[in-house]
Amino acid sequence: MQLKVHGTLLSPWVRRLVVAIEEKGLDYEQVSIVPLGDPDPDFLKISPLGKVPVLEVNGRFLPDSLAACTLLEAEVPEPSLFPKAGWDAAWMLWLCDYLATALFSKVEAPLFIEQFIKPNFQQTDPDPEIVAAAKQMRPQVFDYLESQLVSGRPYLLGDDCTLADLTAGGIFISYFHAGEIIDSARWPNLSDYVARIHMRPSFEHLLEKERELVGTRSPLFA
Ligand SMILES: N[C@@H](CCC(=O)N[C@@H](CS)C(=O)NCC(=O)O)C(=O)O
Structure with a gap:
């Protein structure tokens, strides 16, 4: 899995995604996006709410940290960050x-x-x-x-x-x-x-x- 995190580490939601990636022992690249002021129209194409983070996975974009962490848990179940049921x-x-x-x-x-x-x-x-x-x-x-x-x-x-x-x-x-x-x-x-x-x-x-x-x-x- 090739992972890119679009966002700034000053966002708690970017932090939760990057620490989840690290807890799972994965690598990622970071693309700096600071969501202050009017969002760039190109960024709105991958994040319709204009929010960070966006997780890019093999060329697809997930514009929400909970959705992104849910995907990571499904792809890399251990160590688990979600109680099973x-x-x-x-x-x-x-x-x-x-x-x-x-x-x-x-x-x-x-x-x-x-x-x-x-x-x-x-x-x-x-x-x-x-x-x-x-x-x-x-x-x-x-x-x-x-x-x-x-x-x-x-x-x-x-x-x-x-x-x-x-x-x-x-x-x-x-x-x-x-x-x-x-x-x-x-x-x-x-x-x-x-x-x-x-x-x-x-x-x-x-x-x-x-x-x-x-x-x-x-x-x-x-
Ligand atoms: N539910 C979203 C929340 C993301 C969020 O609220 N991000 C803030 C930064 S802390 C943001 O990008 N705000 C910019 C805006 O609302 O325009 C997630 O977990 O990814």
């Missing part, structure tokens, strides 16, 4: 949806755009109302994630790392780029869990590449 398979999809809808859309993306993209790439100041709204949502979302981790098992679905964990790990990188932290006194399991994901070789490799990309603009690398 039953409750765990369904619960993982729910957690991926929750992470996208709550952690990404309501907390991380607003903070990342206001506190990282605007000052570093658009020379504008954060909108305090958007920042306040995201911070107001944060306890509810972190409480829910903490509740999913109280069993003391290492990953959201138990002992095995799944796509839900890669999703969470990718979203939290942007959250840290935004200068935010996880209060380990209030959310101890969540705080340990995110550190554990980021210590996986796939994430360590990704973080090296991000260091090259953003350098000390991110508090993660300052």
Whole structure:
């Protein structure tokens, strides 16, 4: 399989795809696409929503990270990132949806755009109302994630790392780029869990590449 990932590593959805590729021991080429401003008409031909990532596989294009990871799992079943069936398979999809809808859309993306993209790439100041709204949502979302981790098992679905964990790990990188932290006194399991994901070789490799990309603009690398 020849794999190309179109996108930027600053997107959590690109991250989840590239770490899934790495977890499966595959190689890929990256084509840099930064989805700011009006999308290029040529890019819209392979990504009708104008979003990254797009996975190119042997000349065909999948414009969504969950679809792309589903294909990888079917083509390269081991190591598995999707629980096989039953409750765990369904619960993982729910957690991926929750992470996208709550952690990404309501907390991380607003903070990342206001506190990282605007000052570093658009020379504008954060909108305090958007920042306040995201911070107001944060306890509810972190409480829910903490509740999913109280069993003391290492990953959201138990002992095995799944796509839900890669999703969470990718979203939290942007959250840290935004200068935010996880209060380990209030959310101890969540705080340990995110550190554990980021210590996986796939994430360590990704973080090296991000260091090259953003350098000390991110508090993660300052
Ligand atoms: N469900 C999509 C979400 C992708 C997504 O939202 N990507 C954002 C970057 S984080 C994007 O490309 N936004 C550009 C836009 O909406 O115009 C996936 O998982 O691939």
